[in-house]
Amino acid sequence: MAKATKEIDLVVGKENRMVQESDIDKLNYVKACAREAFRLHPLLPFNAPHVATQDTIVGGYFIPKGSSALLSRYGLGRNPKTWTNSLKFDPERHLKGDGDNDEVVLTEHDLRFVSFSTGRRGCIAAMLGTCMTTMLLARLLQCFAWSPTGNAKFVDLTEADDQLSLATPLKAFPVTRLTPDLYPVI
Numbered sequence: 001m002a003k004a005t006k007e008i009d010l011v012v013g014k015e016n017r018m019v020q021e022s023d024i025d026k027l028n029y030v031k032a033c034a035r036e037a038f039r040l041h042p043l044l045p046f047n048a049p050h051v052a053t054q055d056t057i058v059g060g061y062f063i064p065k066g067s068s069a070l071l072s073r074y075g076l077g078r079n080p081k082t083w084t085n086s087l088k089f090d091p092e093r094h095l096k097g098d099g100d101n102d103e104v105v106l107t108e109h110d111l112r113f114v115s116f117s118t119g120r121r122g123c124i125a126a127m128l129g130t131c132m133t134t135m136l137l138a139r140l141l142q143c144f145a146w147s148p149t150g151n152a153k154f155v156d157l158t159e160a161d162d163q164l165s166l167a168t169p170l171k172a173f174p175v176t177r178l179t180p181d182l183y184p185v186i
C-alpha cells in the first residue's frame with residue numbers, strides 16, 4: 001500500500017489535483033496491486049459456464065463438442081504450477097522490471113487467472129472496468145491514509161474458511177491526506 005501511494009504521489013502529487021483517468025497509464029504499481037487482488041481474490045469461484053460448439057484443445061486438454069466448460073477462478077489464480085508463492089500477495093510479480101516501459105494491464109488473455117476472461121464471451125467492458133478499478137483504488141490511496149480502527153493493532157484481512165470473502169467485515173479508519181479544498185463537497 002505504501003509503495004502504491006508513493007507511486008501516486010510521484011505521478012500525480014498531493015497538492016493540486018486528484019488522480020484522473022489520464023494518469024492510469026502511469027500508475028503501473030497501482031494496477032499491479034489490482035491485478036494481484038483479482039488473481040488472489042476473485043469475486044466468484046467460477047466463471048459463467050460455456051458450451052464448446054466444436055471439438056477443441058485448450059491448454060492440452062481435449063474438450064469434445066457439446067461439453068460444458070467451467071473455469072475455477074480460485075483454482076487458476078492460486079495454481080502453484082503457474083504462480084510462485086501462489087498464496088502471497090505480491091504485486092511485483094506483474095511488473096516486468098523494465099521501469100517506464102513496464103505497462104501493466106488488468107486483462108489476462110492467457111487465462112492464468114480470470115479477470116475479464118477472454119474470447120467471444122469475455123467482458124465487453126474491460127477498458128471501463130480497468131478504469132473504474134484503478135481510479136477507485138488510486139483515489140482511496142491518494143485521498144486517505146488508512147489505519148486499524150479502535151484498539152486494533154492491524155486491519156484484519158483473514159479469509160473466511162468456507163467462502164471467498166473476509167472472515168469478518170473490513171474495518172479501516174481513513175484520515176485525509178490532501179488539502180481540504182481538493183475534496184468534493186457533497
Ligand code: HEM
Binds near residue numbers: 047114123129130
Ligand atoms: C472490474 C470490473 C469488471 C470485471 C472484473 C468484469 C469481468 C467479467 C467477466 C469475468 C465476464 C464473463 C466472461 C465469461 O463468461 O467468460 C464478464 C462478462 C460481461 N461483462 Fe464484465 N466485468 C467488469 C465490468 C463490467 C462493466 C462495467 C460492464 C458494463 C458496463 C460489463 C459488462 C459485461 C457484459 C455485458 C458481459 C457479458 C459478455 C457476454 O457474455 O458476451 N462488465 N465480465
